[in-house]
Amino acid sequence: MIKERELRVLSALDTPKGRQELADELNYREGTVSDALNDLAQRDLINKERAGNRIIAKPGDARCVEVFQSLTKSNPHIDFPDLLTPSLLNILYYLSSDKGWTATELAEQTGHARATIYRGLRTLTNRAMAVKQHSQYRLTEAFNELHVFAYELQHHTHRTQIKQDIGSGTIVWESHEEFLVRTETEVEQSDYHRTGLDAFAEHGLQFFTTSEHYYFYSAERESLRPEDLFCHLLLIENDSRHRKYALLLAAKTNLSPEHLKAAADEYGLTEIVNPLVEFLQTEGKKSSEATPRWDEFETLADEYEVEL
Structure with a gap:
């Protein structure tokens, strides 16, 4: 998390300034200013340029x-x-x-x-x-x-972490401490949990996938639950095909409606997930524009050897 001294330096950078100028203005030692500038530069919040023998700091273009x-x-x-x-x-x-x-x-x-x-x-x-x-x-x-500011700072922190950890990627969803990222890079780091259709194979569901990979970053979780994978797929793409695949996972893993609804609340998907839960609970008797026909879903389940 950003520290007070870094915020003071950032506040003082209304115009490009050198280390000595910042030290005089803030009544800091030059070493303290140097440490703050290094931290801000590592976070991609400022840019440092050389002007002769001086290093000039400029505010970055982050929102x-x-x-x-x-x-x-x-x-x-x-x-x-x-x-x-x-x-x-x-x-x-x-x-x-x-x-x-x-x-x-x-x-x-x-x-x-x-x-x-x-x-x-x-x-x-x-x-x-x-x-x-x-x-x-x-x-x-x-x-x-x-x-x-608080939201954009955390969003920027996530983007910087992705850049440092895996080079490049697009954030699909994020909370304060976690995020879902799309990338073309294979990631082996333990805090990045594979998700999306690739992760369905862990539950016996093998699908054709593209070259893009999806990972869920969490420093706290050791693994992802089926209800997480269900919700992640809908965050990635909420179309009829992906909804059917999510329903297959729910049936394959015997996901409880309570766990699924709790996860939907966590990811902000309540309105999307509730009709799917009702569809499964009633064996298609309660359907909506978001759900397939029950006979169509039965055919798909039979194809993937999923018992309904």
Whole structure:
């Protein structure tokens, strides 16, 4: 997570500056500034260029840098580097002016203790950056950029990690700590779990696949559950063919409706997954535009030796 000193240097880079200039402005030692610049450069948040014997730092073109500098220019009286602690940035990743959250919901999402959540929310409400209405908190419109910055910073962090770990890839889905990436590179690192149709082979379902690979990054999970694979496939491509393959996996692994619906909530797929669950539960009696005909699905299941 980005540190206070890095945020102070980023805030000071309203124009390109050298190390000594930043040290004088921030009252830091040159070594401290140098360490901060190296960290920011490693995160692709700044660019460093040589001008004679000097190294000049410039803000990068990442969206999060643009938003952060907009915040600091619009609110010069607020010490954002001191305010934006790692735990508060985690809260702000979810908290916006568009949706209200209870402290309990934020604790569940972030993994922080409720005391930490209440402390962060109190900081925001005391500064009139957030309001509380009927036990729900939301940011004020004037400070919604705090949410945008926290979200864009984490998105940029994921992109930088992909660049460093596997070279290139496209993010298909992400949360604060995890992401689903499409890449043409085979990945062997333990935190990258193979997903998509390639991973269905682990459950006895072999499909023709393209040269693209899909991986789910998670430092916490040791493996992916069938319900994860089900949801990942719909995140990758929610068309009739992929929905049928997802249904085959659910039938093959005897996925419980409860586990599948819980996973759908986690990935933001509730409206897509619920009709598919009902289709399986009722053996096609409850169908929708998103589901195949039951006889068509039976034929497909027979082809792949899946008992319904």
